[in-house]
Amino acid sequence: MRRMGPEIPKWFMILSVCWLYKGVTCNSVEQKIYVALNNTVPCVRLLNATHQIGCQSLKSGSTGVLHVLQSEADLDWVLSTGPHPPYMVFMEASFFNNVTMMRLKNSTRVAGVAVVIPNTGPAQGYSPHTGCPNQNTGVYSEKYGPLLANCNNTVWNPLGNGLSYEDFRFPIFSLKDDNETEVIRKCFEDHNVAANGSAPQYPLCAMQLFSHMSAVIDTPTCMRRNHLQNSFSINPDMVCDPLRDYNVIAYLRPVNTSTKGHKANESVVIAATRLDGRSFFWDIAPAAEGTVAGFVTLLAAAHALFPVAQEVPPPRNILFTFFQGETFDYIGSSRMVYDMQNKKFEIDLDNVHSVLELGQVGLWNRQKLWMHSDPISRLNSSVEEEVGNLVNNIKFVASQMNLSVEEPSVSQALPPSSFQRFLRVRPVPGIVIADHEAAFVNRYYESIYDNAEYLNVAYPSNMSEAEQLDTVTDTARSLAEAATLVARSLYKQAGGSDPLLSNITADPKIVTQLLYGFLIQPNNSWFRALFRPDHQQVLKGVQSNYVGVRMPENAVKESTLLFQYILANLTGKATNLTQSQCQNPSDLPEESKDLYSYMWVKGPVSANETEGSPYCVRASTRLHEAYSPAFLLSDYASKEYSTWTESRWKVIKARIFLVASQELEMLTLGVGVAVLLVSLLVTYFMSSKAEILFSSARETSTTTY
Numbered sequence: 202m203r204r205m206g207p208e209i210p211k212w213f214m215i216l217s218v219c220w221l222y223k224g225v226t227c228n229s230v231e232q233k234i235y236v237a238l239n240n241t242v243p244c245v246r247l248l249n250a251t252h253q254i255g256c257q258s259l260k261s262g263s264t265g266v267l268h269v270l271q272s273e274a275d276l277d278w279v280l281s282t283g284p285h286p287p288y289m290v291f292m293e294a295s296f297f298n299n300v301t302m303m304r305l306k307n308s309t310r311v312a313g314v315a316v317v318i319p320n321t322g323p324a325q326g327y328s329p330h331t332g333c334p335n336q337n338t339g340v341y342s343e344k345y346g347p348l349l350a351n352c353n354n355t356v357w358n359p360l361g362n363g364l365s366y367e368d369f370r371f372p373i374f375s376l377k378d379d380n381e382t383e384v385i386r387k388c389f390e391d392h393n394v395a396a397n398g399s400a401p402q403y404p405l406c407a408m409q410l411f412s413h414m415s416a417v418i419d420t421p422t423c424m425r426r427n428h429l430q431n432s433f434s435i436n437p438d439m440v441c442d443p444l445r446d447y448n449v450i451a452y453l454r455p456v457n458t459s460t461k462g463h464k465a466n467e468s469v470v471i472a473a474t475r476l477d478g479r480s481f482f483w484d485i486a487p488a489a490e491g492t493v494a495g496f497v498t499l500l501a502a503a504h505a506l507f508p509v510a511q512e513v514p515p516p517r518n519i520l521f522t523f524f525q526g527e528t529f530d531y532i533g534s535s536r537m538v539y540d541m542q543n544k545k546f547e548i549d550l551d552n553v554h555s556v557l558e559l560g561q562v563g564l565w566n567r568q569k570l571w572m573h574s575d576p577i578s579r580l581n582s583s584v585e586e587e588v589g590n591l592v593n594n595i596k597f598v599a600s601q602m603n604l605s606v607e608e609p610s611v612s613q614a615l616p617p618s619s620f621q622r623f624l625r626v627r628p629v630p631g632i633v634i635a636d637h638e639a640a641f642v643n644r645y646y647e648s649i650y651d652n653a654e655y656l657n658v659a660y661p662s663n664m665s666e667a668e669q670l671d672t673v674t675d676t677a678r679s680l681a682e683a684a685t686l687v688a689r690s691l692y693k694q695a696g697g698s699d700p701l702l703s704n705i706t707a708d709p710k711i712v713t714q715l716l717y718g719f720l721i722q723p724n725n726s727w728f729r730a731l732f733r734p735d736h737q738q739v740l741k742g743v744q745s746n747y748v749g750v751r752m753p754e755n756a757v758k759e760s761t762l763l764f765q766y767i768l769a770n771l772t773g774k775a776t777n778l779t780q781s782q783c784q785n786p787s788d789l790p791e792e793s794k795d796l797y798s799y800m801w802v803k804g805p806v807s808a809n810e811t812e813g814s815p816y817c818v819r820a821s822t823r824l825h826e827a828y829s830p831a832f833l834l835s836d837y838a839s840k841e842y843s844t845w846t847e848s849r850w851k852v853i854k855a856r857i858f859l860v861a862s863q864e865l866e867m868l869t870l871g872v873g874v875a876v877l878l879v880s881l882l883v884t885y886f887m888s889s890k891a892e893i894l895f896s897s898a899r900e901t902s903t904t905t906y
C-alpha cells in the first residue's frame with residue numbers, strides 16, 4: 202500500500218507537464234533524446250611540482266548550446282553577441298590555435314570545445330608543445346652554460362604555441378571527421394542556425410561533455426590527498442598517479458644483472474633513444490618523426506649489429522637503451538642515471554664509456570645528418586678528445602657509406618635529449634644524431650599530426666597486409682641507411698675492427714615492417730608471431746606512445762611489453778626449450794636468468810594452421826623501471842626530477858541533445874517541485890490517517906491469516 206506513495210508524483214508530474222505544454226514540448230521534456238558520441242578523445246589534467254595543465258568539465262558534465270565556428274563572426278557570436286550562452290564551440294582544426302583558444306579561455310561564455318581533427322596537419326606546421334621542450338630539467342641552467350640555458354641561442358621548436366601546457370577550465374574533446382561529426386553539424390544546422398543573423402528559437406541543439414578531474418592545483422597537493430585517502434579510508438579514492446612505465450634495454454654482451462653497482466672490466470657504450478611522445482589529447486601520441494623513426498632506426502641498428510658483434514665481439518660492451526617518459530622531463534633517463542649513481546643498476550657511471558643518442562631522424566631523406574654535442578663539457582680536454590674520437594668514428598663510417606654527417610656550424614646547446622641527464626651528473630663524452638642542424642625540421646612536434654602520413658609511410662589502398670609488410674617504402678630505405686651508419690659507428694666506437702664494418706648492414710625490410718607495425722597496424726602477422734601467445738588481443742588496441750600511468754603500480758604498459766618482445770626477436774636467439782623450461786631456465790646448467798630474459802612466443806603461423814608453433818627466445822633484453830626518483834624520495838616539489846602526475850577521473854563521455862529554453866525548464870522544474878510538495882503532503886496525510894482510511898482493508902487481511 203505504502204509503496205504507492207512515491208509513484209504518485211511521477212505520473213502526476215508527467216501528466217501535468219503534458220497538460221501544460223502539450224505535444225512536442227511534452228516529448229522534449231520527458232524523453233530528452235541523447236545521441237552519444239562514440240569517437241571522442243578528451244584532453245585531461247596533468248600536474249607537476251607547481252602547476253596544473255590540461256582540461257576538465259564541471260562535475261556533472263559541462264553543457265552548452267552548440268555553435269559551429271566557421272568564421273571570425275562566429276567567434277564574436279560565441280564571445281559576445283550570441284543570446285544563449287554558455288556555448289559549446291565546435292571547430293575545425295584550423296581554429297585550434299593559441300590565439301583563438303586563449304580568447305575562448307578568457308571568456309565566461311564558453312562551456313567547452315570540440316575540435317574536428319583531420320589526418321594531415323596544416324602546411325605551415327602546428328605544434329601544441331612549448332618552443333623549448335624540457336626547458337628546466339635538461340643540463341643547461343644558471344650554473345651550467347647560462348648563455349645556453351632556456352633555449353637562448355636555439356629555439357628548438359619555434360612552431361610550438363604552448364597549448365599543451367595551458368590550463369583550461371572547460372573540457373576540450375577531439376573528434377574524427379566522420380559520420381559522427383555529420384550528425385553534430387546537422388543538429389546544429391537544423392536547430393541553431395537562424396535566418397539573417399537573428400537569434401534561433403528553442404529547442405536548440407546542445408552538447409554535453411564529461412571529463413571532470415579529481416586532482417587540483419599541483420602534484421604536492423594531490424599526493425598529499427592520496428596519502429590522506431590511503432591512511433584513513435578503506436576504499437581509498439586516489440586523485441592522481443605519477444606518470445611511469447619501463448625503459449627497455451639490451452646488452453650486446455649480457456652482464457650479470459643480479460649484481461648491482463660497478464662492474465670491473467666493463468666499459469660500455471650507451472646507444473640511446475626515447476620511446477614516448479605526447480599530443481594535446483590524452484593517449485594520442487603518434488610521434489612518428491618525434492620518436493618512432495628514432496627507435497625504429499636503433500632497433501634496426503641493433504639487429505644489424507648483433508650477429509657480427511657476437512661472432513667477433515668488440516672490446517667494449519654496448520648497451521641499447523630505449524628511454525620511457527622522456528617527454529615529461531626525462532623520467533626514464535633520470536631514473537637510470539639515479540640508479541647508476543646509487544648502485545641500483547647493473548653498471549655504474551664509471552662503466553659508461555660514451556653515449557651515442559638518436560634524436561629525430563625520420564625526415565633526413567638521405568640529405569644530411571647532424572652530430573650535436575655539448576660545448577660546455579667539451580671545454581674539458583679529456584672529454585673533448587673522446588668526443589672528437591666519436592665524431593671521427595662516425596665521419597669515417599659515413600665517408601665509407603658516402604653519406605654526409607656534420608657538426609653544426611656554430612657552437613650551440615644540445616637539443617632536448619636523454620644524454621643531457623648524464624651530463625647533469627658528470628661530463629660523459631657523447632653525441633646526439635639528428636636530422637636538424639638547429640631548430641627541428643619536424644613541423645608537427647608532439648602533435649596529433651606527427652603521424653605515418655607525415656613520415657610518408659603510405660600504401661595503395663588495395664594492398665593486402667602481406668603485400669604492405671613486403672613493400673619497402675622510401676622512408677624505410679633512408680632509415681635503414683641511418684641504421685647502418687649507427688650500427689657501424691657503434692661497432693667502431695666499441696673498438697671493433699674496421700674490416701668487419703662492411704659486414705654490418707641494416708635490413709630495409711625489417712625497417713619497413715617496424716614502421717608498418719608501429720605506425721599503421723600493430724596487429725600484423727609479424728608482430729603476432731613474435732609476441733606472447735596469451736597477449737595477442739593487446740595488438741588490436743591502437744598503439745599510443747603516451748607514457749601514461751600504471752595500475753597496479755608494477756604493471757607494464759602493453760606496448761612496452763610488445764617492444765621488449767620485438768627487441769628480443771631482433772637481438773636474441775630462438776632456443777629449443779620447452780614452455781616450462783622457458784619459465785624456469787635456471788634448472789638447466791647452461792642457462793641463466795641473471796644474464797638473459799626467456800620469452801615464450803607464438804611463432805609464425807602458416808596459412809593452413811591456426812596456432813603456429815610457439816618457442817622460447819633467449820635475449821639480453823630487460824625492462825628497467827621508469828619511475829621518477831622524485832616519487833621514490835617523496836620530493837613532490839622536486840626541481841631535479843620529473844614530478845608529472847595524471848589526474849584520475851570517473852566519467853569521460855560526450856553527447857548531444859535538444860534543450861528547451863531555460864524559462865521552460867525552470868517552469869517545468871517549478872511545476873515538478875510543486876507537484877512533489879503536494880504529493881508529499883498527500884502521502885503524509887494518507888500515511889498519518891492510514892488507520893482510518895485503510896482500516897477495513899487491514900481487517901480483511903488479518904482475518905485471512
Ligand SMILES: *[C@@H]1O[C@H](CO)[C@@H](O)[C@H](O)[C@H]1NC(C)=O
Nearest residue numbers: 300303304305306307308309
Ligand atoms: C581577457 O578578458 C579581459 C576582460 O574580460 C580583457 O581585458 C583581456 O584583454 C582579455 N585577455 C585576452 C588575452 O583576450
Ligand SMILES: *[C@@H]1O[C@H](CO)[C@@H](O)[C@H](O)[C@H]1NC(C)=O
Nearest residue numbers: 347348349350351352353354
Ligand atoms: C643569450 O645569449 C646572448 C649571446 O648569444 C647573450 O648576449 C645573452 O646575455 C644571453 N641571454 C641570457 C638571458 O643569458
Ligand SMILES: *[C@@H]1O[C@H](CO)[C@@H](O)[C@H](O)[C@H]1NC(C)=O
Nearest residue numbers: 299300303359360361362363
Ligand atoms: C601563439 O604562438 C605563437 C607561436 O606559434 C607565438 O608567437 C605567439 O606569441 C602566441 N600567442 C599567444 C597569444 O600566446
Ligand SMILES: *[C@@H]1O[C@H](CO)[C@@H](O)[C@H](O)[C@H]1NC(C)=O
Nearest residue numbers: 249250251252254337366840
Ligand atoms: C610545471 O609546468 C608549468 C607549465 O608547463 C611550467 O610553467 C612550470 O615551470 C613547471 N614547473 C616545474 C617545477 O617544472
Ligand SMILES: *[C@@H]1O[C@H](CO)[C@@H](O)[C@H](O)[C@H]1NC(C)=O
Nearest residue numbers: 239240378379380381382383
Ligand atoms: C557512415 O556513412 C556511410 C555513408 O554515408 C555509411 O556507409 C557508413 O556505414 C556509415 N558508418 C557508420 C559507422 O555509421
Ligand SMILES: *[C@@H]1O[C@H](CO)[C@@H](O)[C@H](O)[C@H]1NC(C)=O
Nearest residue numbers: 236237238239380381382384
Ligand atoms: C554511438 O553508439 C551508440 C550505441 O552503439 C549509438 O546508439 C549511437 O547512435 C552512436 N552515436 C553516433 C553519433 O553514431
Ligand SMILES: *[C@@H]1O[C@H](CO)[C@@H](O)[C@H](O)[C@H]1NC(C)=O
Nearest residue numbers: 394395396397398399400401
Ligand atoms: C532574409 O533577408 C532577406 C533580405 O534581406 C529576405 O529576402 C529573406 O526573406 C530573409 N529570410 C528570412 C528567412 O527571413
Ligand SMILES: *[C@@H]1O[C@H](CO)[C@@H](O)[C@H](O)[C@H]1NC(C)=O
Nearest residue numbers: 457458459460793794795796
Ligand atoms: C651473478 O651474480 C650472482 C651474485 O654474485 C651469482 O650468484 C651468480 O652466479 C652470477 N650469475 C652468473 C651467470 O654468473
Ligand SMILES: *[C@@H]1O[C@H](CO)[C@@H](O)[C@H](O)[C@H]1NC(C)=O
Nearest residue numbers: 508509512513700701703704
Ligand atoms: C664478413 O663478410 C665477409 C665477406 O662477405 C665474410 O667472408 C666473413 O665471414 C664475414 N664475417 C663475419 C664475422 O660475418
Ligand SMILES: *[C@@H]1O[C@H](CO)[C@@H](O)[C@H](O)[C@H]1NC(C)=O
Nearest residue numbers: 730731770773774775805818
Ligand atoms: C623473429 O621473427 C622472425 C619472424 O617470425 C623469425 O623468423 C625469427 O626466427 C625470430 N627470431 C627470434 C630470435 O625469435
Ligand SMILES: *[C@@H]1O[C@H](CO)[C@@H](O)[C@H](O)[C@H]1NC(C)=O
Nearest residue numbers: 775776777778779782789791
Ligand atoms: C636443445 O639443443 C641442444 C643443442 O643446441 C641439445 O643439446 C639439447 O639436447 C636440445 N634439447 C632438446 C630438449 O631438444
Ligand SMILES: *[C@@H]1O[C@H](CO)[C@@H](O)[C@H](O)[C@H]1NC(C)=O
Nearest residue numbers: 806807808809810811812813
Ligand atoms: C601446410 O601447408 C604447407 C605448404 O604450404 C605444407 O607443407 C604442410 O604440410 C601443410 N600442413 C598441414 C597441416 O596441412
